[in-house]
Amino acid sequence: MAGIEERFAALAHTVSIPHPWRLSDYVERVAAHRGRPITLHPVDAGLLAGDGCGTGSGLWIARRDADLIVYGADTTQWHAEHIVVHELGHMLLGHGAEPEPSAPAVPEQTLAAVAELLPSISLESIAQVLGRTDYGTARERDAESFADLVMLRALRPPRRNSLLHKTFFRDGRS
Ligand SMILES: [Zn+2]
Known part of the structure; x- marks a missing residue:
């Protein structure tokens, strides 16, 4: 399988990263690409009690016809957005396929x-x-790297062929 940089480059081509960066625009693009609405639900990170992703403050909840991202919002805006993009990374990278009838039931503890x-x-x-x-x-690790790469590009000045660009995206371009 291709490395995360290659996969990121391909995904950034399929679902372009807004420039100037706006998280809500990116969420909309990912939702349009998947054909399922995505809603964001900021919560106090303490409520997730470490059950979430990455540093424990993100959760992807797949409903039958929509996706929810719950994220700990009591942090910097950059970090909160990084958590959301990490969850989008799971979706775009195909982690956790579309819900299927045969999918195992959600544990009661998690539902509670x-x-x-x-x-x-x-x-x-x-x-x-x-x-x-x-x-x-x-x-x-891949979802975290994906979020790093998206947020790096989000913060990139509108200048082509910067050193940063060459360093991080060289291998994914053909
Ligand atoms: Zn994760």
Whole structure:
């Protein structure tokens, strides 16, 4: 399988990264690409109790017809956006496929935590809740690298062929 830099370059071509950067624009583009709406739900990171992704503060909740990203928002804007993009990375990298009828049931413990976080959501509509332990180390690392690369590009000045660009994206371009 291609390295994460190559996969990032291909994905950045398929779903372009907004410039100037706006997280909401990027979320919309990813949603359009997947054909499923994505909504963001900021919470106090403490509520996730380390169940989430990366540093424990992001969660992807797949409903039958939409995706939710729960993220710890009590941090810097950059870090909060990094958490969201990490979850988008899981989606774009194909971690946790579309919910299938055969998918294993969501553990009751996790459902209880989600019910507490998002009381307005009917638990019956939830197909999958994906946190850190569902991905394994390699996928976690890839999603984190993906978020790093997106956020690097988001912050990039509108100048082509910068040293940063060459260093990080050289191998993914043909
Ligand atoms: Zn993750």
